[in-house]
Amino acid sequence: MASSRLVEDLDTEPMVVDNTSAAQEKAPLLPREGAAVLSIAEQPQDDDALVDPPKPNFAPLSAHQMQGGRFQYRKVSVPAHRYTPLKKHWMEIYTPIYEQMKIDIRMNLKSRKVELKTRRDTPDAGALQKCSDFVHAYILGFDVADAIALLRLDDLYVESFEIKDVKTLKGEHLSRAIGRLSGKGGKTKYAIENSTRTRIVIADIKIHILGSFGNIRVARDALCSLILGSPAGKVYSKLRTVTSRLAEK
């Protein structure tokens, strides 16, 4: 009985490889998830009509299967001074990761780390890394609204460097350099951010820049020239030319 039904099905319905879950549900007898094709023994023994053997139906592997059916983890440590801001913005971080990227996220209070884990239905293989980068960017100091761009765009990066990489400064000189970088009320920093479409975080001696590659370069040049001592006006004029060129593109 079953075999005759099978024959009917084989004759009437066209051999379409349908990967949707609905199709899969419709044809339960068709092999699922890359299972082996029906053996010749199971096939209807119909010597009268020569039937083509069924084409193999390989559904594409999901991300989980691509990784060998194992779950992947990422851990991002949280320094003490970012603990409270993380607590404050936890839901803003959690929601896009869990809902849209489909990655499990939790905060391990004992180890003070944010842990990320793939799920079975994580659609994208690179989602975990992106989420990790997003969390890391937030931990570095960027706003959620800015860090979320990492999730949405592919070609954004975070570059970090220290002031001492550019010029060895100590004591008051260092303080003055930091002051020069940010400007009065942060206006220099905002000027660079707005003109180059990047986000800058100045954390004492570390500087983090978030943006696309070219923009990061421009912002880095501007910051380095500020560290080396050029006045803000000069940096502004350079920025103007660069941004006009970028705008033309």
Next chain:
Amino acid sequence: MAGLQEANKLFQSDALEAIKGSEPSLWLAAPPELSHSAKAVSELLFSVAGTYSVKSQLNKLLTDRFDAEQIWQQIDLQARPLLSILRRRLGYLANTVETISLVSDEGSGKASEVDKRINQVDESKGTNGGPTSGSDLSGSESYEVDEKGSESEDDLMDGDEGTPTPVDEGRNGVKWPLEDSFLKLNEMERFLDFADAEDAGTRPALADDDENFASGSVGEEDEEGDDDDDTQMDDAFNYSSKLVENHQSTETEQLRYEDFFGRGKKQKRDHAPECNTADLLPDEGDEETDEDKVEESDGDQADTVLSNAEVPRKSAHEKKLEKIRMQVEQLEKENLEPKSWTLQGEVTAAKRPKNSALEVELDFEHNVRPPPVITEEVTASLEDLIKRRIGEEQFDDVERKPRLPIPSPSLRTEIDENKSQKGLADIYEAEYVEKSGLAAPTLSSSEKLKEEATSLFKALCGRLDSLSHFHFAPKPIVEDMTIRANVPALAMEEVAPLAVSDASMLAPEEVFSGQGLIKDEKELTQSERKRRRARKKRKFKAEWQTKELAKKVRNPKITSKEPSARLELRKNVHSGHSSYTKSSKVFAELDKNKGRGVKIDKAEEKLRPSFLKL
């Protein structure tokens, strides 16, 4: 022969006798006879001398109507070439010849001497008559003539250069009358050849050995050239040294006859041919050195000839070395001296002699193109070009440079120094949306300002229009999303002009500002009517009283009867100044009133807040 005849004529002339016999004092007066005879004598002498000189330019001395100066010049013309030689000869004779005797006495010896001299001096000239004339001049007292004649002959022979003489037959072996033991033509030829062969490489210019040999003219010094000087100098040195060695005497007085003429015929034969030439040469050389050391070239020439025979020949290499050495010495001497102005670097006009730049050939580049030659063709071509250009209107006018458009400050990107309101993701989102066309592009701040400005201006214009003219102008359409509260629905269809019409924008119920239930008078009950009336009265009263009080305060009645109080009150009322500006005065007033007890008016009483309570 002709000369002899002339001479005889001279000697036998009376003029000569006259002159010889004249007293010296007579010459001072210059009588005409003496001058005449002197002229005649000089003519004769001239002719005598003229016979012996072949290259005489004047055959006869012209004295007729000739000035003394002119006569003298004629004589000078003939005698000038002879003077130098004469001087030398005289000197030599004075030194060497011990006894001067008359020709007639020792005619043979002297004559032979003289002959030898003559032969020595002039070898190739081959002139005639010298020795013979000398020998024939017998009985003549004047040896001067003899000497002069011989010397003149000598000189003449010297002056003569290679002119073929008729007597010269000795070249081909025929015995030459001049030849004797002393001079042999063959030997001379051999010597000449020898000298030529030797000097083939180095001194080819020294061909005129004979004349150099004979004469001592100054002019021929330059002919030899400088390349001979050095060798001649060397030869001179060599010769002088040799001379010292050989003769062991530097003084010319100690030189003997033997040195010049050998020891006689017997001894002469023993010498080799070279010795003969050697004998010949030293005579010449000594003669030269003895007589005049000014004539260096002659000495040098003789010396060179001498040295060639005496000193063993130098190799070519040695000669070259010597030559180079002389050149080096010359160069060194030049180097020590200051350079000539042409070799110095920058020379101004003051540093070089005057007009010296004209003599030197200066070569420098003229960086100037030669000016074009204007021909008719050139002008025609130019005119054609001009006409064509005018026709084409292609004037090469200078065009102003187009100024680049300065980017107006509004176009310049402004850098916003404030923290951006949007997050980075939002910025990228907006950009993407704009690019994909899903949403309208957002306005920049400048555009927003522009829009605001235009809307304000529109509104203002609408209002001004409505004020300025009565014809209907519809309200300007303002695209505004906001809902205004008081816009009438039918405003556009209003006929009356907006300025005049009273059409209110508000509905009646919007105008009404009352509250609660409104009842008409007819609808009221009596109690309500009463209540309303009482209320009205109360209200009216209250209002009236406030008015009255205000009036009273403005114009207070003076009610108190005390005159001082009245006065005070009046004062207070009418004086502009209040006495209550100072606190002391206020308290004083209070104290005063406290005693008096202020009477409150009934009217004032009515104005108590408690009384006004409704």
